[in-house]
Amino acid sequence: MEKSRNQRITRITLWGAIANLLLTLVKFLAGIFGKSAAMTADAVHSLTDLISDAVVLVMVKISSKGKDKSHDYGHGKFETLATLVVSLLLLVVGVGLMSKGIESIRFVIGGGTIEKPSMIALWAAVISIAVKEILYQWTARVGKAVDSQAVIANAWHHRSDALSSVGSLVGIGGAILLGGKWTVLDPIVGCIISIVIIVVAVKISIPALNELTDASLSDEIESQIMSIIQSVEKVENVHDLRTCRNGQNYIIDAHVVLDPMMTVAEAHDITVKIEAALRQEYGVGTLIAIHVEPDENAD
Numbered sequence: 001m002e003k004s005r006n007q008r009i010t011r012i013t014l015w016g017a018i019a020n021l022l023l024t025l026v027k028f029l030a031g032i033f034g035k036s037a038a039m040t041a042d043a044v045h046s047l048t049d050l051i052s053d054a055v056v057l058v059m060v061k062i063s064s065k066g067k068d069k070s071h072d073y074g075h076g077k078f079e080t081l082a083t084l085v086v087s088l089l090l091l092v093v094g095v096g097l098m099s100k101g102i103e104s105i106r107f108v109i110g111g112g113t114i115e116k117p118s119m120i121a122l123w124a125a126v127i128s129i130a131v132k133e134i135l136y137q138w139t140a141r142v143g144k145a146v147d148s149q150a151v152i153a154n155a156w157h158h159r160s161d162a163l164s165s166v167g168s169l170v171g172i173g174g175a176i177l178l179g180g181k182w183t184v185l186d187p188i189v190g191c192i193i194s195i196v197i198i199v200v201a202v203k204i205s206i207p208a209l210n211e212l213t214d215a216s217l218s219d220e221i222e223s224q225i226m227s228i229i230q231s232v233e234k235v236e237n238v239h240d241l242r243t244c245r246n247g248q249n250y251i252i253d254a255h256v257v258l259d260p261m262m263t264v265a266e267a268h269d270i271t272v273k274i275e276a277a278l279r280q281e282y283g284v285g286t287l288i289a290i291h292v293e294p295d296e297n298a299d
Helices: 002-033 037-063 077-109 119-145 149-178 180-212 219-230 264-282
Strands: 237-246 249-258 287-294
Touching: 002 037, 002 119, 002 149, 037 077, 037 119, 037 149, 077 149, 077 180, 119 149, 149 180, 180 237, 219 237, 219 249, 219 264, 249 264, 264 287
Parallel strands: 249 287
Antiparallel strands: 237 249
């Protein structure tokens, strides 16, 4: 199961990397020969996506390793770290696009003009939008299927590139059709798109930060965990539940109250049943610690 998951993540990320490499080359050539500064900047954006792909490939490979002498809980948080790194890259891209857009708008307001590009730059933008939106849909679907926030974050890198190309398309198209001051459409749309990218980056980074700081699972999941434990026969009560996420897996620590007249073997059997029930619900990789306590109110 774990091997299949890693293979799917690696496959989709490699396809994305190949597409990003080809698009980077196409955009650079289109920007140079099409005399489009917007398309050249778009090529740099695609280049940052290659870095994102590399981060996901490396971190997911590390996270798939089991526990070892220095990592008793495994390496699951490396995938979370990848999510955070990718979201920070998105944030940098968004801020960079915003900065460049504002600079270009100020240049035009100050009397400057942005050079009119040629059709080759326009077609490069159309191709980029189509390819990157397909990659977003494909990557996001795989990310949700394998429950990988790092892959989902990388999918948003693809969409941010598509949105960047939308800005280039509007700016280049406006410049070609209208010319003159209308070239300012490119940086204006770019600023709007950069805001969307920044918002997405922040939304992606918050869950990753929560996980890296061992934030508890949601109240809904914790209530479900309590119900599962209490449903096991002979469990009288459960308290001191502690939870957090470790990559795609959960860590669950709880105290259960049992009949004090039970033998150690009987109590052990019950904890085994609890662990089996929890792993059936949340996966075999769930890390569970059950502490047994005697019922002090028992006769």
